Amino acid sequence: MRKLALNDKILLSIDKPARYIGGEVNSVTKDKKxxxxxxxxxxxxxxxxxxxxLGIQILYDMFNRREDVxxxxxxxxxxxxxxxxxxxxxxxxxxxxxxxxxxxxFLGITLQYxxxxxxxxxxxxxxxxxxxxxxxGEDWEYPLVIGGGPCAYNPEPIAPFFDMFYIGEGEVxxxxxxxxxxxxxxxxxxxxxFLRRAVQLPGIYVPSLYQVSYKEDGTIASFHxxxxxxxxxxxxxxxxxxxxAPYPEAPVVPYIKVTQDRVVLEIQRGCIRGCRxxxxxxxxxxxxxxxxxxxxxHAYKMLKSTGHEEISLSSLSSSDxxxxxxxxxxxxxxxxxNNINISLxxxxxxxxxxxxxxxxxxxxxSSLTFAPEAGSQRLRDVINKGLTEEVILSGADxxxxxxxxxxxxxxxxxxxxxxxxxxxxxxxxxERIAEKYYEIPKEQRNGKCQINVSTSFxxxxxxxxxxxxxxxxxxxxxxxAKTVNHEIKAMKNQKSIRxxxxxxxxxxxxxxxxxxxxxxxxxxLEAYKNGALYDAWTEFWDYDRWLAAFEHTGIDMDFYxxxxxxxxxxxxxxxxxxxxxxxxxxxxxxxxxxxxxxxNCREKCSGCGAARFKGGVCVExxx
Amino acid sequence: xxxRVKFSKTGYMKFIGHLDIMxxxxxxxxxxxxxxxxxxxxxxxxxxxxxxxxxxxxxSDAEYMDIELGTPPSSSxxxxxxxxxxxxxxxxxxxxxxIPEDKASKAMTLVAAADYELRFxxxxxxxxDWQSGISHFxxxxxxxxxxxxxxxxxxxxxxxxxxEMSVNAGTVFMKLAAGSAANLxxxxxxxxxxxxxxxxxxxxxxxxxxxxxxANIGNEKKRRLVPLxxxxxxxxxG
Numbered sequence: 001m002r003k004l005a006l007n008d009k010i011l012l013s014i015d016k017p018a019r020y021i022g023g024e025v026n027s028v029t030k031d032k033k034x035x036x037x038x039x040x041x042x043x044x045x046x047x048x049x050x051x052x053x054l055g056i057q058i059l060y061d062m063f064n065r066r067e068d069v070x071x072x073x074x075x076x077x078x079x080x081x082x083x084x085x086x087x088x089x090x091x092x093x094x095x096x097x098x099x100x101x102x103x104x105x106f107l108g109i110t111l112q113y114x115x116x117x118x119x120x121x122x123x124x125x126x127x128x129x130x131x132x133x134x135x136x137g138e139d140w141e142y143p144l145v146i147g148g149g150p151c152a153y154n155p156e157p158i159a160p161f162f163d164m165f166y167i168g169e170g171e172v173x174x175x176x177x178x179x180x181x182x183x184x185x186x187x188x189x190x191x192x193x194f195l196r197r198a199v200q201l202p203g204i205y206v207p208s209l210y211q212v213s214y215k216e217d218g219t220i221a222s223f224h225x226x227x228x229x230x231x232x233x234x235x236x237x238x239x240x241x242x243x244x245a246p247y248p249e250a251p252v253v254p255y256i257k258v259t260q261d262r263v264v265l266e267i268q269r270g271c272i273r274g275c276r277x278x279x280x281x282x283x284x285x286x287x288x289x290x291x292x293x294x295x296x297x298h299a300y301k302m303l304k305s306t307g308h309e310e311i312s313l314s315s316l317s318s319s320d321x322x323x324x325x326x327x328x329x330x331x332x333x334x335x336x337x338n339n340i341n342i343s344l345x346x347x348x349x350x351x352x353x354x355x356x357x358x359x360x361x362x363x364x365x366s367s368l369t370f371a372p373e374a375g376s377q378r379l380r381d382v383i384n385k386g387l388t389e390e391v392i393l394s395g396a397d398x399x400x401x402x403x404x405x406x407x408x409x410x411x412x413x414x415x416x417x418x419x420x421x422x423x424x425x426x427x428x429x430x431e432r433i434a435e436k437y438y439e440i441p442k443e444q445r446n447g448k449c450q451i452n453v454s455t456s457f458x459x460x461x462x463x464x465x466x467x468x469x470x471x472x473x474x475x476x477x478x479x480x481a482k483t484v485n486h487e488i489k490a491m492k493n494q495k496s497i498r499x500x501x502x503x504x505x506x507x508x509x510x511x512x513x514x515x516x517x518x519x520x521x522x523x524x525l526e527a528y529k530n531g532a533l534y535d536a537w538t539e540f541w542d543y544d545r546w547l548a549a550f551e552h553t554g555i556d557m558d559f560y561x562x563x564x565x566x567x568x569x570x571x572x573x574x575x576x577x578x579x580x581x582x583x584x585x586x587x588x589x590x591x592x593x594x595x596x597x598x599x600n601c602r603e604k605c606s607g608c609g610a611a612r613f614k615g616g617v618c619v620e621x622x623x
Numbered sequence: 624x625x626x627r628v629k630f631s632k633t634g635y636m637k638f639i640g641h642l643d644i645m646x647x648x649x650x651x652x653x654x655x656x657x658x659x660x661x662x663x664x665x666x667x668x669x670x671x672x673x674x675x676x677x678x679x680x681x682x683s684d685a686e687y688m689d690i691e692l693g694t695p696p697s698s699s700x701x702x703x704x705x706x707x708x709x710x711x712x713x714x715x716x717x718x719x720x721x722i723p724e725d726k727a728s729k730a731m732t733l734v735a736a737a738d739y740e741l742r743f744x745x746x747x748x749x750x751x752d753w754q755s756g757i758s759h760f761x762x763x764x765x766x767x768x769x770x771x772x773x774x775x776x777x778x779x780x781x782x783x784x785x786x787e788m789s790v791n792a793g794t795v796f797m798k799l800a801a802g803s804a805a806n807l808x809x810x811x812x813x814x815x816x817x818x819x820x821x822x823x824x825x826x827x828x829x830x831x832x833x834x835x836x837x838a839n840i841g842n843e844k845k846r847r848l849v850p851l852x853x854x855x856x857x858x859x860x861g
Contacts, residue, residue, distance in 0.1 A: 001634055001635075012680050307653035309649065339667050
């Protein structure tokens with residue numbers, strides 16, 4: 001039997017010990033003497049969140065297919081265990097072997113949202129790895145710390161904490177990186193020399209090999225490699241053929257209930273829509289589908305190997321999958337009678353989706369979701385959200401006639417070019433949906449309707465047309481939400497409309513981390529040292545602690561948030577080439593200001609630049 | 624057909640709570656390929672009930688659950704093998720029986736008693752001879768303890784719920800009332816004993832293992848305890 005890193009007394013004194021014992025069905029155990037590379041793959045949040053992440057499941061499976069690699073999982077210890085580990089200097093361990101992470105060759109950390117950055121420091125700290133890459137020495141005392149995921153598209157605010165970043169989709173270059181690592185270790189070369197060689201691989205960014213200088217106004221003057229043989233531009237890595245890309249046949253089945261407790265079928269990657277606020281819509285271009293046959297095979301194998309009772313589709317916009325009818329009907333026909341729940345998220349509400357949703361869920365209990373994102377048609381054109389009021393109302397109408405009476409509406413506030421009237425329109429749209437419901441004769445409807453309006457505050461993200469946009473002050477954001485709230489209260493059907501809005505102060509921090517430069521690392525370090533952790537969790541979020549950290553480090557928050565960036569400003573992430581060009585993003589920013597919409601990738605190619613990957617929709621439309 | 628499954632829960636599985644064990648078996652049974660039955664209705668769930676929940680931290684050789692199968696397995700051993708092929712280390716199915724269809728035969732309603740073995744964890748045993756007083760403790764007519772519930776505290780006599788108690792080389796054996804009518808936890812008995820010899824019970828001191836769970840096929844006055852599995856019929860091979 002494996003020996004656990006934590007003793008019984010600790011495990012029985014903390015919440016959910018199953019988070020830390022490993023040994024789950026389909027987890028991979030190898031003999032450490034027979035492998036050359038030990039890779040700890042980490043999601044820096046609690047187990048239940050981390051275990052729900054598809055990307056890690058894909059890489060875990062792919063890495064472990066190599067005989068010479070043993071990949072194990074690591075998550076953030078919850079605050080109860082965090083305290084115990086610090087008090088007793090227990091080093092953070094990987095779940096499978098229960099061995100300390102510090103003894104591994106790699107520590108790979110996925111960066112899915114900005115507010116996990118203090119948890120990244122927690123992982124390093126508890127692992128007893130120096131927080132700053134420059135303090136990890138010339139030899140191989142510590143693992144190589146490598147970051148990836150969407151936040152790696154602007155790695156600069158956390159650059160000093162990482163030895164390297166992987167820019168792009170993990171399926172592509174890890175094999176080459178592992179081979180290079182083995183070669184280098186066999187040759188006995190230093191950590192520094194390895195990094196010099198690794199940076200030659202496409203998609204690999206080594207922060208210590210680049211230098212930044214700043215202008216007097218605080219913007220970047222130059223960003224360049226420290227020597228000539230280091231590439232000036234890092235190319236995002238893209239899977240060209242999704243159908244033949246690796247996909248786990250037997251994902252790990254957790255003992256405790258996790259957020260995503262089901263088989264997940266990634267039907268496609270990327271989105272054809274081009275919403276101007278959406279980072280995923282740009283950094284995953286082009287849209288690439290998995291073939292129906294391959295999805296069918298994955299569905300059978302994964303249900304069999306896990307015993308899960310539910311299967312879900314995953315994609316940015318499932319309705320755009322070209323054979324949606326094929327995959328949905330397959331799931332219903334094949335598993336619907338087999339007591340397998342079928343979950344169909346991110347479907348556009350129309351006759352087809354209502355029909356299939358009626359087949360797979362209890363209409364009375366479930367709610368329908370619309371994401372108009374902006375209240376007025378004018379602003380929806382600005383953000384290039386192709387959804388019209390007519391489509392929303394007719395979708396809602398059909399749904400109400402189909403027996404649904406719960407609707408969720410998602411909006412953003414603080415969008416570029418947003419005005420007071422656009423905010424009020426959120427209330428009006430909700431009202432018009434409620435009116436649709438009450439147009440149905442009383443005896444035919446199912447009690448009252450419930451319309452839940454949620455707003456989040458817009459955060460400008462790198463590699464989007466809105467990367468130039470300004471943000472607002474927390475007080476402004478709350479004022480925006482107040483306008484919506486006030487207007488909803490003035491509606492005739494206000495009793496059927498519920499409204500909730502997100503915190504405003506955390507939005508600002510997200511914005512700073514999203515578009516920040518290397519200087520922001522000091523703030524993150526300072527806040528972490530003062531106790532910041534689990535910032536994505538409302539119960540641990542402490543804005544004052546962050547304000548103090550900015551104060552202490554002398555970094556001006558407003559510089560990063562309260563100004564529209566100049567068209568030619570050098571962004572911290574400019575050294576990354578995602579395929580979509582800056583020229584395209586800028587033209588989209590200008591079109592936004594004129595309220596001109598851009599057609600989606602299937603309607604018409606807009607020449608964003610992603611066609612050079614020669615995959616997915618870019619090839620489709622030309623064939 | 625209705626079936627009763629017996630399994631052991633050992634090693635690190637002691638950290639998995641009762642509800643998660645239920646979830647675990649729902650998935651395990653699906654992986655095993657056994658033709659398990661579901662409830663009717665809009666949100667069907669697997670027909671499955673557990674005899675007696677086991678607390679986190681305890682191990683057991685005698686966990687029981689009842690399930691319903693569409694098609695019976697060709698033999699008890701086939702079903703046992705099918706489940707063990709997909710089990711994790713720490714969960715082993717050790718028995719499989721066909722049981723009567725009626726509600727009165729459900730494991731949950733039948734539970735009347737359970738056997739436990741209790742040991743002190745290393746370094747937690749009271750100093751000196753703590754073992755010799757157990758026979759005297761067990762011989763008492765009445766053992767009053769303060770039982771805390773969520774709402775109140777009250778004095779109860781636990782002696783009628785202790786059916787056997789003995790000690791052998793540091794391992795305390797107890798046969799205690801279990802189930803919905805009367806349920807006594809082994810740690811409560813041990814705490815009471817330690818108090819009676821003037822020792823202070825410490826948290827985290829005991830290692831407890833459940834050895835068997837029984838139904839009472841006699842009556843209140845004259846108990847006849849039978850392991851839950853023996854109430855079913857083994858399905859012979861061939």
